[in-house]
Amino acid sequence: MKSTLKKVAFIGLGVMGYPMAGHLRKNGFDVCVFNRTAQKAQSWVDEYGGSMAATPKEAALGCDVVFSCVGNDDDLRQVTYGEDGILSGLSEGAFFVDHTTTSADVAREIAKKVKEQNSEFLDAPVSGGQAGAENGVLTVMAGGNAVAFERIKPIMDSYARFSQLLGEVGAGQLTKMVNQICIAGVVQGLAEGLNFARSAGLDGEQVIETISKGAAQSWQMENRYKTMWAGEYEHGFAVDWMRKDLGIALDEARNNGSHIPMTALVDQFYSEVQAIGGSRWDTSSLFARLEKMRAK
Numbered sequence: 001m002k003s004t005l006k007k008v009a010f011i012g013l014g015v016m017g018y019p020m021a022g023h024l025r026k027n028g029f030d031v032c033v034f035n036r037t038a039q040k041a042q043s044w045v046d047e048y049g050g051s052m053a054a055t056p057k058e059a060a061l062g063c064d065v066v067f068s069c070v071g072n073d074d075d076l077r078q079v080t081y082g083e084d085g086i087l088s089g090l091s092e093g094a095f096f097v098d099h100t101t102t103s104a105d106v107a108r109e110i111a112k113k114v115k116e117q118n119s120e121f122l123d124a125p126v127s128g129g130q131a132g133a134e135n136g137v138l139t140v141m142a143g144g145n146a147v148a149f150e151r152i153k154p155i156m157d158s159y160a161r162f163s164q165l166l167g168e169v170g171a172g173q174l175t176k177m178v179n180q181i182c183i184a185g186v187v188q189g190l191a192e193g194l195n196f197a198r199s200a201g202l203d204g205e206q207v208i209e210t211i212s213k214g215a216a217q218s219w220q221m222e223n224r225y226k227t228m229w230a231g232e233y234e235h236g237f238a239v240d241w242m243r244k245d246l247g248i249a250l251d252e253a254r255n256n257g258s259h260i261p262m263t264a265l266v267d268q269f270y271s272e273v274q275a276i277g278g279s280r281w282d283t284s285s286l287f288a289r290l291e292k293m294r295a296k
Contacts, residue, residue: 003154005064005095006030011056011079011086012100013040016126017069019133020099022048023159024067034059034079056080060089065155069099069126072244073106080110092118097152099140101125101180101241103248104170107143111169120148123169125176126160129237131223137161141179143171177249183283184246184266186220191286194228195294204229224284231291236282243270 006029010021013035021044025031031050035041041052053059056079060066066086070076076098080086090096096114098107098121107123114121122144132138140156140163142149149165156163166175193216197207208225211217227233246267253260269286276292278285 003151005151005155007063007065008032008155009034009053009056009059009063009066009086011035011059011066011068012070012075013044014069014071015130016099016133018044019130019136020067020069020138020159021050023136024155025050027158029155029158032059032063055084055089056086057084057089060086060091060094062091063089063094064091065095065097065152066090067097067099071100071241073102076100076102076106076110080113087113087117090114090117090119094119095122095148095152096120097122097124097156099124099126101176101245101248102173104143104173104252107170107173111144120145121169122148122152123172124152124156124163125172127176127179130235133159140164141166141172141175143167143169143173143175173248174252176245177252180242180245181249181260181263183220184242185262186218187224187283187286188262188266188269190218190220190225191228191284191290194225194287195290198229198291199294220284224282227282228284228287231288233278233281233285233288236284238280239270239273239283239285240279242283243267243274246270 008029009032011034013033021031021033025048032053033041033044034053034056045052070079111121122142124140124142126138126140128138136159138160140160142165153163166172197204212221246263269289273285273289
């Protein structure tokens, strides 16, 4: 189903937003972008066409849909509020879709403000990493109004292979927390398994070729074992961002009474990765921590 919503804005051109906005442009949408570093926005326009704006407000003016993908709760508030914020330019009846991974609380907060302007808000964090964004195969976890979601889904199909509405506003962010909790455990398990294999003198390639055909198989195993084994981490989803996401999940767990001790432990392990200079390394660098311990 093709969308009748054609004019869109994209706020935030990081490793995720830049290619996501590009897919929108390649799929025929009239895209106006904003980025805090104007040169990044200019580079995007040079590559894809479209237009750029000096402020989030300017980008949002006259748009059917405004997408955002920034860093955290504070970044989202910064581009949303104020005289130069998205809300100052958002048209009545328009849609505001946030792809940032944030707390559920800030999603609900902004949704209330958007509703007061007779517009609709969807919290829609994504999974799939930089490669998923570049290849247009992200997974979108959304919260909000069902009618709004159905209107927006054909547009998100430009960069997503699967989108699901999970409930009211905030449900998308809560689901992303589940996603990150699960990933933390899988990456730690893979790191420990590979570390064990190396200590036992096994051939890592052969081990993974074998066990990936069975119940141990995972996305992380298929996509990260080679670089883990080689000690290469200058790619992918940064440890700093994973700690931000796990911090959000840990805060929410304290609020809802759930127990996630493994997540807390892996978060601590990531702090140790940061301490050895891995703040911008990929999350698979949990293996580097174990290798450092093994070398002692």
